[in-house]
Amino acid sequence: MMAVFVLSLLSLSLAYMYQYMFLVTVKTQQNTYTTRLAETAFTKLKTADYYLVFDADSALPGYGLNGTFGPVTQQRSVYPYLGSLQEIDAAMKRYKVDRWTISVAYKLRDVSDVNGNGLTSDLRDFTDADGNKIDDYDPSVRYYKANSDSDYYDTYVSTALAKTTSEAPDTNLKEVTLTLYRNGKAIHTQKELLSLEMLTGIESRASGAELKLLLAQPENDSYLYDLSSPSRASAFALAISKPYPADITAYRADNLSPLQLVGETSPLSVVKFYRGSPSTVLDSGSADGLGGFTTHGLSLTMALTEGENDIFAQATKDSFFSPFAQRSVILDLNPPSITGGVPSGTVADLVPYVGTVLTDTPLSAGVPSGVCEDVTTLKVNGSTVPFAYDAATGKLRWLDPTTGLPVRLVNGNSYTVLAEGGDRAGxxxxxxxxxxxxxxxTDHSAPSVANKVPSGTTDDPLPEISCKLFDNQSGIDLDSITMTLDGAVVVSSASIAAHWDAEGQRLFFRPAAAFENYSSHTVEVRASHWADDPADKKTSVDTWNFNVSY
Incomplete structure (x- = not known):
């Protein structure tokens, strides 16, 4: 029997192996012929007139190319390369490709570093976020209607450019994506660049023939500070324990020291600067013989508002110009604040909540630079201590990293707490x-249990069960706290860190599963204070009931 069983397993394994090898073979064959089909299609597309390569879909009548084509002076109602598309379609059908699509993206050389990666030789997409058919960074690149029809398939002779061009964006570089489908699923995708220079040798924006502009300062998504007021100057000069990380970049921008605009472009070019939109020139400067420029933008600085600002720059020389370089910056006019340090005076507790609130808010409106957590420090009696910081609330508290609870202090000792922080503007x-x-x-009052919830009836199937625990004379021993729900321990010394709000002195628990409808439940909470005398006042036990009805 064992031999039969082993042979059966072996036969089954061989069957699965053959099936797997068959699937791998089929997939390999599919990859091979789809790649060849794509190469065949691109060969035909590259022989077509560059200006007449458009989006196409084999599932649509006429491949979705409905309109008039060619020069506006010699229009054709039939797509001139319909025969090429039909040949591509016939080849696809022979290999059971039931649909294929061509999508065209207009590409430009990123000569003004729009994407902020520090390069002016890579490519970017034609960008039209506002839908006005004009590139957001280079207004000379746009869709243009040379005649009265409804499409952008036509070509015309541009007197400004002194050459034939297209109604579509004149980038002279297209990224063409060919996707093959079978049974509604994409089985192959291939991208290639088509350029006018490949066929004509004409220099264009795509090859970077226009002016390049690299705005190195300010960096994109950086911060600005204003030291024109004594309070801001003092806050900026304040010495704290931790240095700022290298990835936080901030620049001065005020009437005494305007924002410096630094970069590179073509030698002896004029660089113009704008705020908000590239409409009104606020400042300008000239590049030196090597193309470098440093402009103190006083008018631009005075036009900045608290919070987020968009700065635009454009280089011009003779009749040439660069695309706009855009940089987003945040002007911060209000230093961070540290308020509400607790406790103070004499504290009758060995594990008190020790904390403060560190926030960064705007002076009047706008977005602040925000707290830089890397420079936050908490010191007690001169020594740096572990802490927890909640960015949402700004709460900064002294924490025992081992327990996750407040640190147990020494009775009779005095403590001096120092909190330091900074924002991203410096x-x-x-x-x-x-x-x-x-x-x-000695403590003659037992711990108090208050604010018990839920009580009576709740319609929440997963209610938070909580109460306030406090003792004003000797404090609560957190290791003594227990909570039982319907006789089962749900909070103890082993789990108290996850269920104790030290600032609010609140014990809380939420069940993992919903209570049954119309059910009744009993909660018991037990806690002791630090004082041992008298013994009958050391511990409190409190019980309450609630019903669930939803």
Missing amino acids: YKAAASWNFTVSVGA
Whole structure:
């Protein structure tokens, strides 16, 4: 029997192996012929007139190419390369490709570093975010209607460019994507660049023949600070313990020291600067004999508003110009603040909440640069201590990294807390406060349990169960806290860190599964304070009930 079983397994394994090898073979064959089909299609597309390569879809009548074609003075109602598309379609059908599409993206040399990667030799897409059929960075690149029909398939002679060009964006470079489908699924995709220079040798924007412009300063998504007021100057000059990371970039921009605009372009070009939109020139400067420029943009600086700003630059020389270079910056006019340091004075608790609030808000409106958490520091009695910072609330608290709870302090000791922080614009803040721990050996009041929820009836099938635990004379021993739900322990010393709000002195728990409808439940909470005398006042036990009805 064992031999029969082994032979059966072996036969089954061989069957699966053959099936797998068959599938691999089929997939390999598919990749081979689809690649050849794509190469055949691109060979035909590259022999077509560059200006007459458009989006096409074999599933649409006439491949989706409905309109008039060719020069506006000699229009044709039939796509001139319909025969080439039909030959491509016939080849596709022989290999059971039931649909294929061509999509065209107009590409430009990124000579003004629109994408902010520091390169002016790579490519970018024709960009029209506002839908006005004009490139957002180079207004000379656009869709243009040379006649009265409804399509952009035509060519015309441009007197400005002194050459034949297309109604579509005159980039002279297209990224063509060919996708093959079978049974509604894409089985092959291939992209290639088609350029007018490949056939004509004509220099164009696609080959980077126009002016290049690299705006190196300010960097994109950087920050600006203003030191024209004494308070901001003091906040910027404040010395704190931690240095700023290298990836945080900020520049000064005020009436005493305008924003410096630094970059490279063609030698002796004029560089113009705008804010908000490339409409009104605010400042301009000239490049030197090597193409470098440094312009102190006073008018641009004075036009900046608190929060986000878009800066545009364009280089011009004779009748040539560069596309617009855009940089987004945030002007911060308000230093961060550190407020509400607690506790203070004398504290009757060995594990008090020690914390403050570190925030960065705008002076009046707009978006602030935001707190730079890398420079945040919390010190106690001169030594740096572990802390937790919540960026959403700004709360900064002293934390025992081992327990996740407040640090247990020494009875009778005094503590000086120093909090330091800064924002991404370079302004800093610091605040300090003092307190003394004093817990007596005698406490005649047992711990208090208040704000018990839910109570009565709740319509929440997953309610948060919580209460406030406090003792004003000797504080709560957090390791003593337990919560039971219907007789089962749900919070204990092993899990208290995940269920204790130290600032609000609140114990909380939420069940993992929904309660049954019309069910009743009992909660018991037990807690002790630090004082041992008298023994009958050390611990409190409180119980309450609630019903669930939803």
